[in-house]
Amino acid sequence: MNYLLFTLINNGFNLLQMLILVRVILSWIPHDPYHQVIQLLYQITEVILRPIREILPVQGAGFDFSPIVAFFLLGFAKKLLLTAV
Numbered sequence: 753m754n755y756l757l758f759t760l761i762n763n764g765f766n767l768l769q770m771l772i773l774v775r776v777i778l779s780w781i782p783h784d785p786y787h788q789v790i791q792l793l794y795q796i797t798e799v800i801l802r803p804i805r806e807i808l809p810v811q812g813a814g815f816d817f818s819p820i821v822a823f824f825l826l827g828f829a830k831k832l833l834l835t836a837v
Contacts, residue, residue, distance in 0.1 A: 758834060762830065768796075778793070804825070
């Protein structure tokens with residue numbers, strides 16, 4: 753049971769980090785923001801990124817630091833949860 757829980761938590765957090773990475777890469781290339789898959793990606797990742805954007809004081813010069821902060825926070829939460837399992 754512990755192995756199953758460990759695997760689910762680990763894979764869930766890895767998936768969230770990959771989705772954020774895909775969103776960052778998509779911001780560098782032209783894409784259709786109205787495509788259903790892109791909309792789903794935005795909806796999933798915005799839940800994580802929006803609160804971080806609200807807390808960060810400056811998003812100056814067109815550079816968004818929220819994905820970087822999200823990576824660190826997700827990594828920290830993953831380690832914290834996996835050590836408890």
